[in-house]
Amino acid sequence: MSKKVRKVRPVGTLGIYIGSGMMAAMLLAGLLIPLFGKYDANEISADQIMPPSRDHLFGTDMLGRDIFARVFDAVFIDIGTAFAGVLIPLAVGTIIGTLLGISRNRKFNSFIGSLIDGINAFPFLIFVIALVAFLGAGLGSIILALSLVNWARYARIARTRAVVVNQQGYVEAARTLGYKPTRILFRHIIPNVSSETRAYALSDFIIVIIAVAALSFLGLGVNPPQAEWGAMIKDGANIITLAWWSAVFPGLAICWAGISVAVFSEGLSARIGEGNQR
Amino acid sequence: MASSTIDPGAPADEISAEQRVPDKNRIALRRTLLGRFIRSLVVAFWVMFIAFSLLRFSPGDPIRLALGTDATEEAVAEMKQRYGLDQSFFVQFYDYFTGFFSGDLGTSFFSQREVTEVIAMHLPVTLMIILLSMGAAILISIPIALSVALSRRASITYFFRTSTSISLAIPGFFLALLGLLLFGTVVTWVPAAGYEGNFPSNLKYLWLPALVNCFSLVPILSRVLHSSLMDTLDEEFVETGVIRGVGKLKFYWSYMLRPSLAPTVVLVSYMVGIMIGGTVVMEMIFSLPGIGRELIEAVSTRDYAIVQGIVMIFGFIVVFTSFIGDLLGYLLDRRVTLS
Numbered sequence: 001m002s003k004k005v006r007k008v009r010p011v012g013t014l015g016i017y018i019g020s021g022m023m024a025a026m027l028l029a030g031l032l033i034p035l036f037g038k039y040d041a042n043e044i045s046a047d048q049i050m051p052p053s054r055d056h057l058f059g060t061d062m063l064g065r066d067i068f069a070r071v072f073d074a075v076f077i078d079i080g081t082a083f084a085g086v087l088i089p090l091a092v093g094t095i096i097g098t099l100l101g102i103s104r105n106r107k108f109n110s111f112i113g114s115l116i117d118g119i120n121a122f123p124f125l126i127f128v129i130a131l132v133a134f135l136g137a138g139l140g141s142i143i144l145a146l147s148l149v150n151w152a153r154y155a156r157i158a159r160t161r162a163v164v165v166n167q168q169g170y171v172e173a174a175r176t177l178g179y180k181p182t183r184i185l186f187r188h189i190i191p192n193v194s195s196e197t198r199a200y201a202l203s204d205f206i207i208v209i210i211a212v213a214a215l216s217f218l219g220l221g222v223n224p225p226q227a228e229w230g231a232m233i234k235d236g237a238n239i240i241t242l243a244w245w246s247a248v249f250p251g252l253a254i255c256w257a258g259i260s261v262a263v264f265s266e267g268l269s270a271r272i273g274e275g276n277q278r
Numbered sequence: 279m280a281s282s283t284i285d286p287g288a289p290a291d292e293i294s295a296e297q298r299v300p301d302k303n304r305i306a307l308r309r310t311l312l313g314r315f316i317r318s319l320v321v322a323f324w325v326m327f328i329a330f331s332l333l334r335f336s337p338g339d340p341i342r343l344a345l346g347t348d349a350t351e352e353a354v355a356e357m358k359q360r361y362g363l364d365q366s367f368f369v370q371f372y373d374y375f376t377g378f379f380s381g382d383l384g385t386s387f388f389s390q391r392e393v394t395e396v397i398a399m400h401l402p403v404t405l406m407i408i409l410l411s412m413g414a415a416i417l418i419s420i421p422i423a424l425s426v427a428l429s430r431r432a433s434i435t436y437f438f439r440t441s442t443s444i445s446l447a448i449p450g451f452f453l454a455l456l457g458l459l460l461f462g463t464v465v466t467w468v469p470a471a472g473y474e475g476n477f478p479s480n481l482k483y484l485w486l487p488a489l490v491n492c493f494s495l496v497p498i499l500s501r502v503l504h505s506s507l508m509d510t511l512d513e514e515f516v517e518t519g520v521i522r523g524v525g526k527l528k529f530y531w532s533y534m535l536r537p538s539l540a541p542t543v544v545l546v547s548y549m550v551g552i553m554i555g556g557t558v559v560m561e562m563i564f565s566l567p568g569i570g571r572e573l574i575e576a577v578s579t580r581d582y583a584i585v586q587g588i589v590m591i592f593g594f595i596v597v598f599t600s601f602i603g604d605l606l607g608y609l610l611d612r613r614v615t616l617s
Contacts, residue, residue, distance in 0.1 A: 114321060118593075119324075122592065122596070123596060124552065125559075126592050129558070129577060130586075133576075134585075206446060209447075214451055218559070219578065220577070233451065237455055237563070240455055240458065247452075247455050248455075251452035255452070257447075258448065263444065266439065
């Protein structure tokens, strides 16, 4: 019987493709448009507050700058800040949480544990705003503030997971084989703990993209001439009744970035979920 | 299957409280709740300590900032003494800690207003927005989750999951601006500016911020409610309810919603933190006199005493509500284990 075997596409593949495609398109546009675009992001190229036209696809802002150029000039500023603001706490939180999970000192463990709970008790955005206030506005302090706040969330996840991983057979086996503790930690425990924290990092990435823009929207982000989505929305909000385009296009850029991550992570979790259950 | 002692066909509220919690369990319950309470107190202490340390470890001298660059050394020293900043860290913290219990959180370096006064004046507006948005979120989420769960079609569930995760990626402040554009200029349902403090008349100003704010909660809430409804649907008593022919309303409430509510209630209490963050942004956009706008103003003028007090109060609110949420979750479903 020569029945053709139908290729079964795993669940969620479409989501993974669409999500990564959307993100890749945005990053590519963020790379190419500032290089080869018609206008410079900070160049006053037309009259103020011009509606979208063929020459200025997204219109111009209140200073007469091309919004199309500015939206794509901000891609790497926004995505890059959010990326650093996720990666640093992911690494720090995973390592600290894992060490707590495998340590046997109960007093120390519950002491740091309650500190982690204390940090997590603050509303995320409020704590970041307060830290940025003390560190001074700017992208560097936004990344630092995000790291100082978010490591505790990763640490909590990692700690719970590390307690489980630490009792698994393969860790016991590695111990019996007499491997060095550092090797067991980095080769056997952390990779298995971080599968969980990395999954959280993906959904955290969306929250952080929005938070970075929100901080700039509140005036705590970039310094003025630099194009940044939140700051552009803030400028546009003042003239929104006159010129809807000045706030709507940067807003759509944030949505595009967030949705690409959301679709990607939805596809990924559908695929992982399928693997686990069936 | 082993025969169970409790009739699986009876929904939870047909069993008397005595039957549900035998004495031994009741003692264990009391012990877990007491432990949870003590842990909340420890966390609250950390919240205060962290909020307090923010100011002390910040780069730059807050007093010099408040007095300006041309302040004399004597003036700075005098002001430091007045605010107790010349003392050691732990003495200062002890003063702050004891001051808290007598309702004193210090005074602003700039305006000389008392921090507790600022909080008491502006907190009600913020709490009102949070309560409105949570109420709206619950009212919107329940029918969505219920209808998706009852449809039991894979395509609808898939659409539901995708659309909820996509809507989480839309920033609230962008949505708020679109709302203002739509309801402020196209149709004028929202007053352009101003605010009125009394309860029924202030709804005119609060309904749009609350509605926008609840959109960050609805996707999460309806997803958790949906998955816990799916768990409930697999229970035997639901089948029994169908066979018994229980009335529609009673079926929805006692057989489906009530047994599924516990995880949702716990989640709602945990989401208060996210609601607070969203509310701050809403207050800025709609220029409402809430505590969030006060926080942003204090941040931009570097009025550290106010920032510290507001951040701490928000932390306390989260600690308190998550304790209450755990408590309610336990009362709604005795199978919930407190972590």
